[in-house]
Amino acid sequence: NSLQVSVLGLGAMGSALATALLKAGHPTTVWNRTPGRADDLVALGATPAGTTADAVRASPLVIACLLDHASVHDVLDPLTDDLAGRTLINVTTTSPTQSRELAAWAARAGVTYLDGGIMAVPHMIGLPGSSILYSGSADAFHQHKPLLDLWGTSTYYGDDAGLASLYDLALLAGMYVMFAGFIHGAAMVAPAGITARQFAASAAPWLSAMTGGLAGFAEVIDGGDYTVAGQQSLEFSHLGDLQAASAEQGISTEVVDMVQRLIQRQIDAGHGTEGFARIFESLRHPA
Numbered sequence: 001n002s003l004q005v006s007v008l009g010l011g012a013m014g015s016a017l018a019t020a021l022l023k024a025g026h027p028t029t030v031w032n033r034t035p036g037r038a039d040d041l042v043a044l045g046a047t048p049a050g051t052t053a054d055a056v057r058a059s060p061l062v063i064a065c066l067l068d069h070a071s072v073h074d075v076l077d078p079l080t081d082d083l084a085g086r087t088l089i090n091v092t093t094t095s096p097t098q099s100r101e102l103a104a105w106a107a108r109a110g111v112t113y114l115d116g117g118i119m120a121v122p123h124m125i126g127l128p129g130s131s132i133l134y135s136g137s138a139d140a141f142h143q144h145k146p147l148l149d150l151w152g153t154s155t156y157y158g159d160d161a162g163l164a165s166l167y168d169l170a171l172l173a174g175m176y177v178m179f180a181g182f183i184h185g186a187a188m189v190a191p192a193g194i195t196a197r198q199f200a201a202s203a204a205p206w207l208s209a210m211t212g213g214l215a216g217f218a219e220v221i222d223g224g225d226y227t228v229a230g231q232q233s234l235e236f237s238h239l240g241d242l243q244a245a246s247a248e249q250g251i252s253t254e255v256v257d258m259v260q261r262l263i264q265r266q267i268d269a270g271h272g273t274e275g276f277a278r279i280f281e282s283l284r285h286p287a
């Protein structure tokens with residue numbers, strides 16, 4: 001673990017990443033725009049850099065964990081000469097387009113670029129359950145995988161630098177809609193005097209069990225044939241009962257209406273006897 005690493009950005013996340021490197025014995029140079037945020041890391045053995053140029057020149061591997069895409073350019077644009085020949089792993093949250101822009105910027109500067117999307121909160125870094133998605137330079141990923149694994153499970157999605165961010169956002173989309181579904185259920189039972197905590201005790205094992213169906217949906221979607229026998233048809237999945245029961249409880253039906261609209265478009269197009277996975281087509285072809 002003698003590889004020298006520099007970490008730019010010591011917010012909550014950058015500090016957690018630097019701490020994991022120091023604990024594993026990597027000589028680590030740290031820099032933050034606002035002074036003072038390096039103190040705890042220096043106590044753990046980090047070397048503070050006075051300027052960004054000093055930080056970059058200190059290591060062949062530079063980690064950027066800043067606020068957003070613009071802050072990465074603010075910090076690194078003046079340093080392209082210093083960065084040339086080095087590897088930049090940028091775990092700042094950026095959109096797929098912004099990640100691709102940074103990869104092109106790095107390529108022009110002769111910088112090896114790997115983009116990361118962090119699927120964890122700072123206190124999870126280095127613990128089971130922390131997952132970080134990467135795309136961009138395959139060489140950088142494979143060369144530094146032991147170091148990346150100090151932060152969490154590291155998964156590489158390909159040399160298109162935008163893919164880590166795309167996966168990150170797609171996974172978050174799945175999470176938010178699932179959470180909204182849980183909260184809808186909690187709102188349905190609340191007028192009956194059932195607490196959200198009581199509902200969660202039933203919802204958590206139910207939703208966990210239902211994730212077992214994802215692979216089956218995926219197979220149907222990838223096969224493109226939604227008529228596959230043995231699945232629930234769209235007409236059967238019709239959410240009218242859920243909408244009615246929600247309305248009877250006096251709560252908003254927005255969450256179930258959204259799913260019902262996706263179903264209805266396929267029924268209207270004559271696909272009512274096909275499987276629920278067919279709503280994929282409603283999403284792929286917006287109304």
Ligand code: NDP
Pocket residue numbers: 009010011012013014015032033034037065066067068070071074075091092093094118119120121122
């Ligand atoms: P913080 O707000 O704690 O820290 C932001 C960091 O960015 C600080 O070091 C700040 O410096 C620096 N910064 C902001 N703007 C500039 C700028 N223009 N120039 C130089 N430095 C700048 O955020 P986090 O550490 O939590 O997040 C960092 C990144 O990690 C973000 O992209 C975030 O989306 C991502 N992330 C965070 C997660 C989390 O749970 N915290 C989860 C997943 C991803 P200063 O101290 O001077 O303000």
